[in-house]
Amino acid sequence: MSDSIIQSRRLTKQYDGKAGCKNITLDVPRGVVFGFLGPNGAGKSTFVRTMLGLIKPTSGEAVMLGLPIGSVAARRNVGYLPELFRYPEWLTGRQLLQTHAELSGVPYGERKKRIDALLDRVGLTASADEKIKGYSKGMQQRIGLAASLISDPELLFLDEPTSALDPIGRKEVRELITELREQGKTIFLNSHLLSEVESVCDHVAIIHKGELIVQGLWRELSDIRTTIEIMAAGMGEAMARLDHPAVTGTERVGAKEGKDIWRLTLDEEEAIPDVIDRLSSQGARIYQVVRKEPGLEDVFIYWINRKEMERGVDRR
Amino acid sequence: MWTVAKLSFKEILYKRIFLITVLMSLAFLVFYGIATYYAGGKIAEGLGSRAADPDAILQRQFFSSQFLGIGLYMASIIASLLAILSSVGAIAGEIESHQMDTLLARPLHRRSVVLGKFIGLGGLLALYAACLFTGIICINRWLGGDVLQASVSFGQACKAGGFFVLQPLLLVSVALLFSSTMSTINGGVILIILYGIGFVGGFIEQIGGLLDNRPLVNIGIVSSLVFPLDSLFRHMTITLFDTADDPISFASQGIFGSVSAPSGLMLAYIVCYGIAALLLALRKFERRDI
Numbered sequence: 001m002s003d004s005i006i007q008s009r010r011l012t013k014q015y016d017g018k019a020g021c022k023n024i025t026l027d028v029p030r031g032v033v034f035g036f037l038g039p040n041g042a043g044k045s046t047f048v049r050t051m052l053g054l055i056k057p058t059s060g061e062a063v064m065l066g067l068p069i070g071s072v073a074a075r076r077n078v079g080y081l082p083e084l085f086r087y088p089e090w091l092t093g094r095q096l097l098q099t100h101a102e103l104s105g106v107p108y109g110e111r112k113k114r115i116d117a118l119l120d121r122v123g124l125t126a127s128a129d130e131k132i133k134g135y136s137k138g139m140q141q142r143i144g145l146a147a148s149l150i151s152d153p154e155l156l157f158l159d160e161p162t163s164a165l166d167p168i169g170r171k172e173v174r175e176l177i178t179e180l181r182e183q184g185k186t187i188f189l190n191s192h193l194l195s196e197v198e199s200v201c202d203h204v205a206i207i208h209k210g211e212l213i214v215q216g217l218w219r220e221l222s223d224i225r226t227t228i229e230i231m232a233a234g235m236g237e238a239m240a241r242l243d244h245p246a247v248t249g250t251e252r253v254g255a256k257e258g259k260d261i262w263r264l265t266l267d268e269e270e271a272i273p274d275v276i277d278r279l280s281s282q283g284a285r286i287y288q289v290v291r292k293e294p295g296l297e298d299v300f301i302y303w304i305n306r307k308e309m310e311r312g313v314d315r316r
Numbered sequence: 317m318w319t320v321a322k323l324s325f326k327e328i329l330y331k332r333i334f335l336i337t338v339l340m341s342l343a344f345l346v347f348y349g350i351a352t353y354y355a356g357g358k359i360a361e362g363l364g365s366r367a368a369d370p371d372a373i374l375q376r377q378f379f380s381s382q383f384l385g386i387g388l389y390m391a392s393i394i395a396s397l398l399a400i401l402s403s404v405g406a407i408a409g410e411i412e413s414h415q416m417d418t419l420l421a422r423p424l425h426r427r428s429v430v431l432g433k434f435i436g437l438g439g440l441l442a443l444y445a446a447c448l449f450t451g452i453i454c455i456n457r458w459l460g461g462d463v464l465q466a467s468v469s470f471g472q473a474c475k476a477g478g479f480f481v482l483q484p485l486l487l488v489s490v491a492l493l494f495s496s497t498m499s500t501i502n503g504g505v506i507l508i509i510l511y512g513i514g515f516v517g518g519f520i521e522q523i524g525g526l527l528d529n530r531p532l533v534n535i536g537i538v539s540s541l542v543f544p545l546d547s548l549f550r551h552m553t554i555t556l557f558d559t560a561d562d563p564i565s566f567a568s569q570g571i572f573g574s575v576s577a578p579s580g581l582m583l584a585y586i587v588c589y590g591i592a593a594l595l596l597a598l599r600k601f602e603r604r605d606i
Binding site for chain 1: 319323326327330331413414415417418419420421422423424425603605606
């Protein structure tokens with residue numbers, strides 16, 4: 001069995017030669033939360049819809065759970081919560097889950113138990129027998145999430161799964177995602193909400209203007225630069241005299257208890273002790289040094305800018 | 317496929333259009349029943365003691381076939397409009413609202429969706445059409461009196477009812493083709509125009525037959541080839557009225573009968589037309605981006 005649950009090779013879907021996604025070569029390992037990141041209109045949903053066989057690829061190929069996309073067998077162990085979720089409004093929440101259980105081939109004897117458990121998990125037990133027509137947007141997203149899990153899928157595609165939820169609902173979805181990962185499931189999380197991805201994803205791919213910018217372990221991708229924050233007295237003069245080749249940026253970001261707080265960007269982690277030594281020798285009295293991890297937003301912008309720069313170089 | 321069929325069957329029951337149509341159909345049947353009852357009495361009164369005259373028998377049979385024809389034609393229009401309105405958005409509407417996304421993300425062949433819709437919608441509409449047909453026949457039989465009661469055997473009624481029920485099935489097939497190919501609004505407009513062509517073409521063909529005007533008959537034939545729903549209705553009336561023990565074919569009288577009768581080949585064409593539409597719907601939907 002391959003370690004990758006999704007493998008796409010130059011998968012392309014273009015609409016009249018425009019938009020969509022282009023040459024996406026992706027490997028999604030099993031049992032991870034895979035964040036597929038990109039701004040609105042980047043091609044994230046197009047890629048997911050192509051994987052699910054809702055749209056036909058223009059070129060390229062892909063397999064999902066070892067089976068070619070577009071085949072019925074490939075979708076047997078897959079759950080999907082679309083970004084634009086809509087369900088038959090005349091059904092009740094419970095009836096919707098029963099319908100999806102039937103469509104997914106869940107054994108008859110197991111259905112009730114599984115439906116009750118999922119309704120409880122998404123917090124809709126009390127309104128399970130109400131018509132979806134009367135559900136709020138958030139409730140519809142919750143019932144959609146339950147429907148996507150009804151077949152106990154190995155692979156779950158969640159396209160902007162918290163777009164209609166309040167902060168509590170978002171937290172609950174994050175907890176659910178973590179719980180599903182612990183059960184060994186793979187979650188393909190499509191999102192433009194960087195904070196959401198940052199908190200739950202171990203693997204990330206960034207897509208921009210239909211093209212894959214980068215993919216890999218979040219830990220590795222986020223290792224883009226070293227940033228430290230130093231709280232010290234006499235930093236102004238020390239900084240003026242500091243001439244270290246590893247320091248690529250300095251910025252005074254605030255003050256606390258009469259001491260200045262400076263943010264330094266270094267191009268390598270190894271330079272930290274040396275920089276601190278030099279600042280001390282220049283007269284800075286250092287009280288605190290904090291290593292700052294880059295946020296997903298920083299990582300995201302870094303990789304997009306880097307790609308743009310590479311393109312600029314290529315064009316020249 | 318059966319889950320989709322069940323879902324489609326239930327969905328139409330929940331839709332307001334179905335409830336409205338059922339209520340309006342009941343109102344129509346009540347209205348038609350009252351009209352039949354009073355017309356039967358009035359015509360019987362007019363014929364008086366001449367009722368047994370050959371001339372009066374012809375008149376009586378003319379009125380009975382016309383009255384029954386009116387009822388069945390109206391019933392056909394109601395069943396057809398319900399079939400169009402409920403089926404033309406069956407696939408396109410769900411694509412437009414994105415309800416189709418979660419359905420197709422399941423381990424389901426796309427053909428199961430189309431066939432399921434056909435079975436669900438077609439089953440319910442066939443049942444509705446059969447009830448409407450039975451209602452009209454019963455009204456004619458029980459309220460038409462001696463004058464308006466058409467001479468129709470049980471076997472004839474069943475056979476004609478079968479052709480009547482085929483009408484919404486043909487419409488559902490064609491509606492699903494349009495629904496698989498284009499938007500609800502475009503499909504609806506095209507299907508209603510096609511229905512109009514068949515409707516008007518049917519009358520033109522009958523008028524052409526009465527006047528022995530070949531070009532008019534040909535126009536009717538072409539319109540039947542484009543959309544053969546009216547031919548199905550004409551075939552139904554022939555089956556219903558043209559009795560073996562009746563020396564005069566009353567199907568060849570009046571605008572609801574058939575002067576220019578559809579051939580057996582036409583019937584085969586209608587069946588092929590419906591099947592071809594359904595197969596094309598399967599093919600189109602299979603290839604369509606959702």
